[in-house]
Amino acid sequence: MTSEIDRIYLDNSATTAVDRKVINAMLPFFDVKYGNASSLHSFGKEATDALESSRRKVATAVGAMPKEVYFTAGGTESNNIALQGVMLKNKSRGNHIITSSIEHPAVLETCEFLETIGFEVTYLPVDKMGIVSLDDLDGAMTDKTVLVSIMHANNEVGTIQPIREIGALSHEHGALFHTDAVQSFGKIPIDVEYNNIDLLSISGHKVHGPKGIGALYVREGTPIQPIIYGGGHERGLRSSTENIPGIVGFGKACELISTHLDKDIISMTKLRDSLIKEILDSVPKTKLNGHPTKRLCNNVNISFEAVEGEALVLSLDRTGIAASTGSACSSKNFTASHVLLSMKIPDIMALGSLRFSLSRYNTQDEISYILDKIPPMVQRLRDMSSLWKEE
Ligand SMILES: Cc1ncc(COP(=O)(O)O)c(C=O)c1O
Numbered sequence: 251m252t253s254e255i256d257r258i259y260l261d262n263s264a265t266t267a268v269d270r271k272v273i274n275a276m277l278p279f280f281d282v283k284y285g286n287a288s289s290l291h292s293f294g295k296e297a298t299d300a301l302e303s304s305r306r307k308v309a310t311a312v313g314a315m316p317k318e319v320y321f322t323a324g325g326t327e328s329n330n331i332a333l334q335g336v337m338l339k340n341k342s343r344g345n346h347i348i349t350s351s352i353e354h355p356a357v358l359e360t361c362e363f364l365e366t367i368g369f370e371v372t373y374l375p376v377d378k379m380g381i382v383s384l385d386d387l388d389g390a391m392t393d394k395t396v397l398v399s400i401m402h403a404n405n406e407v408g409t410i411q412p413i414r415e416i417g418a419l420s421h422e423h424g425a426l427f428h429t430d431a432v433q434s435f436g437k438i439p440i441d442v443e444y445n446n447i448d449l450l451s452i453s454g455h456k457v458h459g460p461k462g463i464g465a466l467y468v469r470e471g472t473p474i475q476p477i478i479y480g481g482g483h484e485r486g487l488r489s490s491t492e493n494i495p496g497i498v499g500f501g502k503a504c505e506l507i508s509t510h511l512d513k514d515i516i517s518m519t520k521l522r523d524s525l526i527k528e529i530l531d532s533v534p535k536t537k538l539n540g541h542p543t544k545r546l547c548n549n550v551n552i553s554f555e556a557v558e559g560e561a562l563v564l565s566l567d568r569t570g571i572a573a574s575t576g577s578a579c580s581s582k583n584f585t586a587s588h589v590l591l592s593m594k595i596p597d598i599m600a601l602g603s604l605r606f607s608l609s610r611y612n613t614q615d616e617i618s619y620i621l622d623k624i625p626p627m628v629q630r631l632r633d634m635s636s637l638w639k640e641e
Contacts, residue, residue, distance in 0.1 A: 330356065438515075
């Protein structure tokens with residue numbers, strides 16, 4: 251079958267196709283409703299109405315109040331505002347932030363910057379499945395801890411953290427809790443109240459919305475300051491003329507999440523599980539990275555012993571399948587990803603990791619096509635590898 255399959259996109263953790271309904275919602279805001287939300291005339295009013303309507307949709311999708319949602323340029327910016335904005339504002343309370351060793355660079359590099367200006371950062375380790383220990387978190391808390399920032403789900407291996415418990419523990423110690431939910435939003439129901447979250451980062455392009463738009467949820471009353479200054483947009487936290495087409499698209503994508511999520515989770519989980527089981531069954535010396543059950547419904551991350559992840563990605567691309575290396579090797583030094591290293595995955599496996607990330611658009615036919623291609627492809631690469639030892 252599958253001769254009619256042209257290209258298969260299984261790199262949805264990198265970015266997603268924009269939903270047609272999202273595109274249609276955005277279009278008028280490029281050509282007819284192009285006003286600036288700060289303007290007093292009818293064009294401005296149209297933009298303001300769209301801005302506030304989208305804010306309500308984003309708020310609904312995470313269980314927040316609209317006034318707690320701030321639009322940003324994406325997940326990276328949301329993380330930067332959350333970490334820098336909270337730490338700078340609360341200097342008199344303390345200078346300590348706790349995060350994990352497997353965060354996205356948008357958090358890790360921000361923490362490294364904060365260290366250069368005098369803040370102290372604890373990077374918690376994770377276990378073999380990629381989970382942070384609550385005991386470790388408890389032990390790392392000091393009376394100077396202002397903020398705990400632990401991602402909801404990891405972008406490489408899909409492991410889901412116990413964020414509700416992390417939030418509760420942070421609050422017990424008087425610290426605020428931020429979570430980077432860029433990968434989990436649209437894959438796991440999120441309620442900021444239930445999960446004890448004070449700040450939450452999300453991004454449009456990971457959820458069938460446009461690129462260059464995201465949001466930061468900030469619980470009402472949380473002490474935070476801006477990190478860029480200007481015209482006072484987004485109630486002073488994020489100056490710059492609002493990206494209305496992007497915001498409208500993101501709002502529509504959130505509305506679709508609010509209505510579709512349960513169904514999407516069921517369909518993605520089914521495809522994920524069949525992909526994992528069939529690959530592990532049909533290809534020897536393979537291992538699933540990340541937690542078997544506490545994992546994103548759209549994440550498959552498998553290591554193939556003695557295969558280079560990049561070679562596999564390029565071979566797959568030649569057959570029309572878009573995936574990614576789970577290892578994100580640096581082309582210069584071929585070191586494995588910080589996430590897999592933190593999980594103590596041996597190099598020979600870490601360098602051969604492959605990530606498939608699904609979306610609600612993927613089908614069983616596509617999965618069957620991939621399952622046909624993978625075993626001979628892996629064998630071919632192993633036959634060429636000096637590292638491969640067949641038993
Ligand atoms: C966990 C996580 N955080 C943050 C980001 C950055 O989001 P954006 O591309 O919207 O800046 C990403 C993107 O890959 C991500 O996976």
